[in-house]
Amino acid sequence: DTAVSQTPKYLVTQMGNDKSIKCEQNLGHDTMYWYKQDSKKFLKIMFSYNNKELIINETVPNRFSPKSPDKAHLNLHINSLELGDSAVYFCASSHGLAGGETQYFGPGTRLLVL
Amino acid sequence: AQKITQTQPGMFVQEKEAVTLDCTYDTSDPSYGLFWYKQPSSGEMIFLIYQGSYDQQNATEGRYSLNFQKARKSANLVISASQLGDSAMYFCAMREEKGGANNLFFGTGTRLTVIP
Numbered sequence: 001d002t003a004v005s006q007t008p009k010y011l012v013t014q015m016g017n018d019k020s021i022k023c024e025q026n027l028g029h030d031t032m033y034w035y036k037q038d039s040k041k042f043l044k045i046m047f048s049y050n051n052k053e054l055i056i057n058e059t060v061p062n063r064f065s066p067k068s069p070d071k072a073h074l075n076l077h078i079n080s081l082e083l084g085d086s087a088v089y090f091c092a093s094s095h096g097l098a099g100g101e102t103q104y105f106g107p108g109t110r111l112l113v114l
Numbered sequence: 115a116q117k118i119t120q121t122q123p124g125m126f127v128q129e130k131e132a133v134t135l136d137c138t139y140d141t142s143d144p145s146y147g148l149f150w151y152k153q154p155s156s157g158e159m160i161f162l163i164y165q166g167s168y169d170q171q172n173a174t175e176g177r178y179s180l181n182f183q184k185a186r187k188s189a190n191l192v193i194s195a196s197q198l199g200d201s202a203m204y205f206c207a208m209r210e211e212k213g214g215a216n217n218l219f220f221g222t223g224t225r226l227t228v229i230p
Contacts, residue, residue, distance in 0.1 A: 033218075035218075040222070041153075041203060041222070041223050042220070042222055042223075043205065043207075043218075043220040044220070045217050045218060045219075048217065056217055088157065090159060092159075102149065102161050102164055103149075103161070103218055104161060105151070105158065105159035105160075105161075106158075107157065107158045108157050108158060108159070110157070
């Protein structure tokens with residue numbers, strides 16, 4: 001049983017389109033995250049949600065909007081896609097707010113904007 | 115300022131030998147956590163090992179151990195008895211609390227290649 005799943009695994013789209021990436025975790029975790037990994041493999045936090053509240057919003061363009069319908073899901077919506085949005089997007093989750101909580105990652109969604 | 119520094123873009127190790135992947139960090143927070151993740155060519159991020167800033171002993175998980183030197187702010191990953199399947203990117207990360215969540219800052223990674 002997959003702990004953190006993302007769909008789709010690959011996404012190829014045209015510039016200017018709007019797209020969504022879905023994330024689900026079945027670990028019963030309270031906090032979920034979105035990370036972006038660029039072409040140089042650098043990973044950076046984008047958002048995190050705890051109990052359906054956004055608690056970190058790094059300096060990402062407002063074209064990106066996370067939406068959490070419930071504790072087990074955190075979807076990422078991207079409007080007006082740009083070439084620079086091409087990257088691998090990872091969803092992750094952790095249990096609670098304690099300092100040592102490990103984040104478990106999904107398999108990643110490879111987004112290519114043409 | 116870079117919070118996590120991995121100075122080795124690439125490392126090679128002979129199969130069955132041990133290898134150390136370097137990681138240094140920068141924080142003024144007395145409470146923090148350090149993590150290592152493995153990213154094989156298939157792309158997923160796999161959690162390997164965790165070290166808390168207040169942990170007295172170095173963390174170990176099977177063939178993985180973390181050489182935690184707090185005064186030097188280093189958290190090197192040691193892989194013993196390397197296997198071909200260990201070939202992957204390895205990322206060091208530090209947890210920093212912000213707004214109550216565990217925000218992870220990642221290093222740039224080290225690509226490990228195990229030679230048969």
